[in-house]
Amino acid sequence: MAIIRWGLLSTANINRAVIPAIRASSRGDLVAVASRSLESANTYARRWEIPMAYGSYEAMLESDQIDAVYIGLPNHLHAEWSIKALRAGKHVLCEKPLAPTVEEVNRMAAASQETGGYLAEAFMYLHHPQTRVVKEFVQSGKLGELCVVRGVFNFALRARDNIRLVPEYGGGCLWDVGVYPLSFAQMVYGAPPEEVFGYQWLGESGVDETFTGQMRYTGGGLAQITSSFRSPWFTRVEVIGTEGRLVLNRPFVRMEENRRLTFHPKDGDPQELDVPDEFLYQGEVEDLHRVVLDNATPHLPLAESRNHILTATCLYLSARENRPVGLNR
Ligand SMILES: NC(=O)c1ccc[n+]([C@@H]2O[C@H](COP(=O)([O-])OP(=O)(O)OC[C@H]3O[C@@H](n4cnc5c(N)ncnc54)[C@H](OP(=O)(O)O)[C@@H]3O)[C@@H](O)[C@H]2O)c1
Structure with missing residues (x-):
């Protein structure tokens, strides 16, 4: 085959x-x-x-x-x-x-x-060269010790008959777009958080139409994520360390539109990092081809995907019960 x-x-x-x-x-x-x-x-x-x-x-x-x-x-x-x-x-x-x-x-x-x-x-963006460049940059130590990952994915959902607004369909903005910054933070820290706290704004249909989450990782690193169906389209990620910040204006989608990946060092001028162009959805398809045809190791193992889901479900639990939730509960 x-x-x-x-x-x-x-x-x-x-x-x-x-x-x-x-x-x-x-x-x-x-x-x-x-x-x-x-x-x-x-x-x-x-x-x-x-x-x-x-x-x-x-x-x-x-x-x-x-x-x-x-x-x-x-x-x-x-x-x-x-x-x-x-x-x-x-x-x-x-x-x-x-x-x-x-x-x-x-x-x-x-x-x-x-x-x-x-x-x-x-999860197409995790396969894109930009995400690989970010991972290597973080691992290079140029950001120093990681302090906070801040990520946003918002868009205005106008059609009220959309599957994203149906609670029984797994609707909600955290499930739809909040999982992007959530998975990004997991990729940067190399593991899921130890504890999370979530707040949600529920719309008429009963799903979260705005969700913010706070996450705490082993070693003391933190993350803040925001997602919303209620505000104009906007995405951004900042990876903040003791030696500087890495800023992505197109971390997840629309990579072809004026994408910039910028390192702001503690001292000195901002530096733009090069990222090879690639069609955003190519990597996930090629990954399946490599795993099935070449017996290669998956780029996104199921254990990592399981941790995306575990983190999101803990955030929802936290938002419902208004308390911090540990992932090892
Ligand atoms: N990675 C990305 O960039 C990205 C972007 C958008 C969405 N997504 C994900 O893709 C999935 C689909 O999103 P979408 O916006 O493409 O959805 P959509 O256009 O609403 O399509 C969903 C399809 O599911 C089928 N379906 C089966 N049972 C259904 C039901 N009870 N109600 C509605 N549709 C039903 C329908 O196909 P038939 O009528 O042909 O059976 C429908 O066309 C979601 O999981 C979403 O998170 C990913």
Whole structure:
């Protein structure tokens, strides 16, 4: 098997980001799409020039023409369909967050272990060269001792019928965009926090439409994260150390728009760091190809994804109960 034959499990909006990545790869072939209705699958397949269309997710999973599926379902369906796909002998690239509970992630990981199928959280920015440059820069010690990671991901969610506003679907801004700065802080500190405190502003539907979180890491490093559906689009990350600050104006998305990665040393002028250009969604697709075809080590191990989910669930618990929550509770 020199090529991975991909199927899209649903006609989600986010497919449009992953389709070009599969098509740009010499090791991937987009062969199928499945939808809850055959009419929608056919329409989508025609529009995106995808050879095969299935009128149910089950039907696509039964096909022996597909090696890997991309899952862009609402969050509450990630576990169910990842496990079904793994049991059907497919590899799985599943959107972030992997699932809204740690228990579901554990079951997904167990299914991957049992079947030998690869399962990865589609956290595209963690695969981008900019994130690798940040990691190497932090490890170089030029920032000194790490003090605080501050990260923001906000956007104005206008459509009130969006899956992100449905509590039973795993809606909420922390699950949707707060997990970006949350995972960024985990990447920088190399581990999840020891303790968290969260505050949330709940909207009419009952999901958090603004969420702020404080995190404390082993060794004393801290993080502050903010996410919101209520304010204009804005992203930023600062990694603050005893010797200076690293500032990212496009840490997670829209990398192609005037991206800057700037080191502000304690003394001296700011320095721009070079980052190779790469399509934002390419890395996650190539990672699956490397793991499945070359037996390479995954770039984002499931244990790290599980810690994203553990941290987020502790933040939600903290916000509900108005108390600090330890991750080893
Ligand atoms: N990494 C990124 O850059 C990024 C960006 C955006 C979203 N995401 C993630 O991608 C996932 C999907 O987000 P999206 O905005 O693309 O979603 P979306 O456009 O609403 O699509 C979700 C798809 O799921 C299927 N579905 C199955 N059961 C459903 C139900 N009960 N209600 C609604 N849809 C249902 C539908 O496909 P069919 O009708 O074809 O069955 C629908 O098109 C989320 O997990 C989100 O966090 C990631």
